[in-house]
Amino acid sequence: xxxxxxxxxxxxxxxxxxxxxxxxxxxxxxxxxxxxxxxxxxxxxxxxxxxxxxxxxxxxxxxxxxxxxxxxxxxxxxxxxxxxxxxxxxxxxxxxxxxxxxxxxxxxxxxxxxxxxxxxxxxxxxxxxxxxxxxxxxxxxxxxxxxxxxxxxxxxxxxxxxxxxxxxxxxxxxxxxxxxxxxxxxxxxxxxxxxxxxxxxxxxxxxxxxxxxxxxxxxxxxxxxxxxxxxxxxxxxxxxxxxxxxxxxxxxxxxxxxxxxxxxxxxxxxxxxxxxxxx
Ligand code: AMP
Numbered sequence: 413x414x415x416x417x418x419x420x421x422x423x424x425x426x427x428x429x430x431x432x433x434x435x436x437x438x439x440x441x442x443x444x445x446x447x448x449x450x451x452x453x454x455x456x457x458x459x460x461x462x463x464x465x466x467x468x469x470x471x472x473x474x475x476x477x478x479x480x481x482x483x484x485x486x487x488x489x490x491x492x493x494x495x496x497x498x499x500x501x502x503x504x505x506x507x508x509x510x511x512x513x514x515x516x517x518x519x520x521x522x523x524x525x526x527x528x529x530x531x532x533x534x535x536x537x538x539x540x541x542x543x544x545x546x547x548x549x550x551x552x553x554x555x556x557x558x559x560x561x562x563x564x565x566x567x568x569x570x571x572x573x574x575x576x577x578x579x580x581x582x583x584x585x586x587x588x589x590x591x592x593x594x595x596x597x598x599x600x601x602x603x604x605x606x607x608x609x610x611x612x613x614x615x616x617x618x619x620x621x622x623x624x625x626x627x628x629x630x631x632x633x634x635x636x637x638x639x640x641x642x643x644x645x646x647x648x649x650x651x652x653x654x655x656x657x658x659x660x661x662x663x664x665x666x667x668x669x670x671x672x673x674x675x676x677x678x679x680x681x682x683x684x685x686x687x688x689x690x691x
Contacts, residue, residue: 452559
């Protein structure tokens, strides 16, 4: 596995791959890799001649009070995992190389970035879209792979690619979960043993919503109340939001008409966990 840190070297390498007529599959990550990330890598391996994984903890997608500094980083362990998956290139640029001090140009993502996670994380999706656009410009991948766990993120990237004619195919990979149902996440590492035992309640509450809909419940507000009660009554979760929205536009739904996205974000202590299901 090649490890490249210099964006210009990365660009040259990718251009040479494309000239040979080989397809490039790209998996952007922030590292602290787990099986969720590795599913994206496996999907990329199946569909691409050359697989590039980036590890970059992107400062412009973190709010001033968020966990940028203490975000888990273990590049050696991550590199070993990627090597085992037979990834071709690990791209691990520095913050200085990716984010010039005088950065002026950003990708604005409009109202799609202001709802759901955007409400409590203003500017987050602008930071995500901007860095993904930069990676796309350096790598020029044929296909890029994103996880359904961050549903809003993959939807915003799809919209960006369409709006700006980026010509990258976006593939969304299903959420990988622990046996308990808890979505795998780098941030799970922050949880204490007690919090870890409570964390599966987040997904359990989504399954309850799914059962309510299957049983004929049409009122979004009733389902939202049930989810909140279900999470709060059994755990120390503090709910950030529970939303039932159109899965493409993210407009709030009052009445359930399939397909809808049910998305939740909640804090266990200082750790913010998210999850969602499409119903
Ligand atoms: P992150 O490193 O958290 O920025 O995630 C990098 C990519 O991995 C994103 O596209 C995430 O949606 C995806 N991802 C993270 N956790 C999971 C999971 N449990 N299942 C599937 N994809 C995931």
